[in-house]
Amino acid sequence: MKTIIVSAGVSLLLALFGTPLAIKLFRSRGYGQLIREEGPKAHLTKRGTPTMGGAVIVVASLIGYAAGHVVTDEGVTASGILVLGLMTGLGLVGFIDDFIKIYKQTSLGLRSRAKLAGQAVVGALFALEVLKRPDGYGITPADTKLSFLHDIGPSIGVLPFVIWIVFLIAGTSNAVNLTDGLDGLATGATVQVLAAYTLIGIWQERNDCTNFLSKQCYAVRDPLDMAVVAASVLGACFGFLWWNAPPAKIFMGDTGSLALGGVLAGLAICTLTQLLLAILGGLFVIIALSVMIQVSSFKMTGKRVFKMAPLQHHFELLGWAETTIVIRFWLICGLCVALGLAIFYVEWLRLPG
Secondary structure, eight states, rough: OOOHHHHHHHHHHHHHHHHHHHHHHHHHOOOBBBOOOOOGGGGGTTTTTTTTTHHHHHHHHHHHHHHHHHHHHHHOOOOHHHHHHHHHHHHHHHHHHHHHHHTSSOOSSHHHHHHHHHHHHHHHHHHHHOOOOOOOOOOOOSSEEESSEESSSOOOOOHHHHHHHHHHHHHHHHHHHHHTTTTTHHHHHHHHHHHHHHHHHHHHTTBTTTTSSTTBBBBBHHHHHHHHHHHHHHHHHHHHHHHSSOOOOOOOOOOHHHHHHHHHHHHHHHTOOOOTHHHHHHHHHHHHHHHHHHHHHHHHHHHHSSSSSSSSHHHTTTOOOOOHHHHHHHHHHHHHHHHHHHHHHHHHSSSSO
C-alpha cells in the first residue's frame, strides 16, 4: 500500500510541476496544436496551444513507479514492466504522429495504416511477452484465455490470443485518442478508469490464490503491482489535468492518448479483466461507436447520423458549452466505472467460499 501512495505522489508532483516547464519548452520550439478547419469554429482559438504533453505523463509515470519501489524496497514485477513498456511503446508511436504534424504543419500525421502498424507491432510484442515469465507458482502475466472477471472458457491458442490482444490494444488506444477532442475530457475520464484498476489490483491482492485457495480467489501474477502502475499513471494524469483542464494550457496529443489507451488495455490484460474494460471504459466505447456509426451511415446512405463525429463535437455544434460537455461526459464515465466495479464486486460476493 505504501508503494502505491509513494508512486502516485511522486508522479503527481512531477506532472504538476513538470508540465509548466514542458509548456515553455514546446512553445519556444513552436510545437503548437494545428486545428482542423472543418471542426467547430470555437476550436480555432486553440491553434498554437503546445501539444505532445503526453510525454510528461509517460515520464512522470515511469519515474513515479520506480521511485515507489525504491523508497519501499519492493522489487519491480514482470507485469508492471510489461504494462509500462506497452504504454511507452504506444506513446512513442503517438509522439512520431505528433511530430510529423508539427514538422509538416498539418493536422494529419502518420497515415492510418502506418499508425495501426505501429500499434500492432507494439501490441503483438506485448501479447507474446505476457505469456512468458512465470512466477514461483507458475503464473504468467496473462494466459491464452479470454477474461471478464476471471478467465473464461478454454484456451483459444497463441495466435488467436495475439490477434485478440492486438485488437484490444489498438481499439482501446484509438478510442482514448478519439475521446481526446475537448480540454480535459480524455484525461479526466482516464483518471476514473485508473482509479478503478487501482482498487481492483488491491482487491485481487487481498484475495490472491497464492495466499488462500478458494473459488473467490484471483490467479493473477502481480495484482498489487498492477495497482501501483495504475496509481502511478493516475497521479501523473492528475498533475497534468491541472494544466489540461478548460481552458487547456497544453494538450496531451497522440503521445498521451495512445499511451493512456495502452496502459488501460495492459491493466485489463494483466488483471484478467479484458472484457470488463468495455464497461469501465464505457465512455470511450460510446465515443468510438459514434465514429463507426457516422462513417458506416455516410458510406451506405450518404447521410450523417451526427452533426460531427466523434460524439463530443456533435454536442458542440448543437450549442453546448465545452465545459458542459466535458463535465457531463465525466459523469457518464463515472457511471460506467461504478457499474463495472459493482459487477466486479457482486460477482465475488455470489461465489461460494
